[in-house]
Amino acid sequence: MARDLLGAVLVVERHGIRVAGRIIETEAYTTDDPASHSFRGRTPRNAVMFGPAGHLYVYRSYGIHWCANVVTGAEGDGQAVLLRAVDPLDGADEMLRRRGRRPLADGPGKLCQAFGLDGDDDGADLCGRGPMRILDDVAVQQSDPIVGPRVGITRAVDTPWRFRIS
DNA sequence: GGAACGATCTGC
DNA sequence: CAGATCGTTCCC
Numbered sequence: 637m638a639r640d641l642l643g644a645v646l647v648v649e650r651h652g653i654r655v656a657g658r659i660i661e662t663e664a665y666t667t668d669d670p671a672s673h674s675f676r677g678r679t680p681r682n683a684v685m686f687g688p689a690g691h692l693y694v695y696r697s698y699g700i701h702w703c704a705n706v707v708t709g710a711e712g713d714g715q716a717v718l719l720r721a722v723d724p725l726d727g728a729d730e731m732l733r734r735r736g737r738r739p740l741a742d743g744p745g746k747l748c749q750a751f752g753l754d755g756d757d758d759g760a761d762l763c764g765r766g767p768m769r770i771l772d773d774v775a776v777q778q779s780d781p782i783v784g785p786r787v788g789i790t791r792a793v794d795t796p797w798r799f800r801i802s
Numbered sequence: 803g804g805a806a807c808g809a810t811c812t813g814c
Numbered sequence: 815c816a817g818a819t820c821g822t823t824c825c826c
Contacts, residue, residue: 744810
């Protein structure tokens with residue numbers, strides 16, 4: 637599932653400003669996975685992960701940053717894909733402004749800041765008429781993403797569930 | 803009720 | 815390389 641999101645386009649259109657980017661790096665998290673928030677079962681924080689696919693699971697990281705996932709499992713499954721990096725398509729200037737003019741680089745925290753995503757967006761529907769959506773119909777079929785270990789985790793360190801395209 | 807610990811980022 | 819910073823989770 638994490639592979640399928642590679643090349644898809646994340647669009648957030650709010651306050652009349654459209655920000656869009658091509659998803660180039662993801663990580664997979666499942667219920668079987670000790671590194672996943674859903675591993676220890678459903679809690680108030682991760683409830684969205686156990687909901688229907690196509691919704692946004694946003695959580696606070698290290699008390700400072702926001703990180704966004706796309707729920708990819710059926711109801712009750714508890715699986716999601718962490719969005720780690722995008723290639724800016726629309727609103728690159730706005731992204732830069734939100735980033736405090738710091739260089740826009742890889743990383744889930746930076747991605748959320750650039751797209752203006754925070755805790756209020758937890759549970760948002762990406763497949764409805766809301767301000768944010770994922771255009772996977774425009775996804776270019778990717779050949780051989782780079783596969784590697786996930787970043788910043790302490791459990792299941794050797795599980796190669798990070799996927800990256802250029 | 804308390805303590806430990808992050809799916810991170812930045813600046814020194 | 816360490817500090818920021820706070821909600822969530824787990825244990826007593």
